[in-house]
Amino acid sequence: MRALLRHASFTRFWSARIGSIAAQQMLMLAIGWHMYDLTSSAWDLGLVGLFQFVPALATTFVAGHCADRMHRGRLVAFCLAAQAAVAAFLAVSTVTHIVTRDVLLGLSLMLGAIRPFQMSGQQALLPMLVPPTLLAQATALSTVGQQVSVIAGPALGGLLFAIGVNAVYATCAALFCMSAVMCIFIRYEYVPPPREPVTAETLLAGLRFVWSNPLLLGGVSLDLFAVLFGGATALLPVYAKEILHVGPQGLGLLRSAPAVGALCVGLVLSRSAISSGVGKKLLIAVGVYGxxxxAFGLSRSFPVSLALLAIAGGADTISVVVRQTLVQLETPDRMRGRVAAVNTLFVGASNQLGEFESGATAAAFGVIGSVVFGGCATILVSVAWSRLFKPLARRETLH
Structure with missing residues (x-):
């Protein structure tokens, strides 16, 4: 970890990532609360998520192309500055009482269109800031920062709500601005790429590259199907209220438990990267997650359920670190932005479709049946991928 933090640009990148993710968590918490406060409509609350997901699909491949054509630090800084402007506008418009349902939905569209550019730039930027031998540890430390922000962001937002929602928006704007400034000062060896026309072929080059590489296709699709079947997050409110009987306070702990497990495992991996049998360990981690x-689906004990979710979060972190490191190391720099865009698309789709899958199977098999079915399907996916994607299963080292 000390070796990583000696790299000034990585330290700036890591600090900016913590600040920006905390701000994003707080901003989405505030927008959701604000929408429900204005309309008292669960449908409108769902539209906030939909209005962010749809433009993200539309801009993903363009975002990847930009990440391969522009200075990635400046691209990320611009995206953070744009989000700071959205948060500042919300702070001012809340004070002046001009925020409406349509304003919140319009800003949600804007945020959804911006995020693919930020995520593609961030993922493609990381390998440029550290030596290849430290990339796995850098990925793990980035995951640690992300989990800290996921835990601390909503907690800080909840405290600021005591002052008012405009205080949350103002704090988000400040965090986004500080993160943008840090990204501006990120330095790496940037060589402007040769000019070429923007065509469907160049935009979809990342998708073709992943499709033609069994190792990358196996890793990216493994995440897609594991999260699609194994995500129980959408049903946690039902477990908190109807099965474990722990109320909203217990729901908060259930949502935090995977992040706590991920944080602990991420700290371990940031000090000592997995050095052998990475393909096998990746598939085992997905199986453990399932x-x-x-077990969580069948549990009736709140402490046991918390422990199971924490272990699942830790196993998922092993999967994330191994997959992300392999994707970065197996992709030439000229393609990293577009491959990162494909990865972002798969992750976003798996999260959104996973929530739909949970609701659909819950309607068919009941809540417990849905979670147990999803976990079993995830285990089967890990077994199937060990047969279908031999280069991934047999991969010995990250490098």
């Missing part, structure tokens, strides 16, 4: 989801 087994924990099955």
């Amino acid at each position: 087994a924990c989801i099955v």
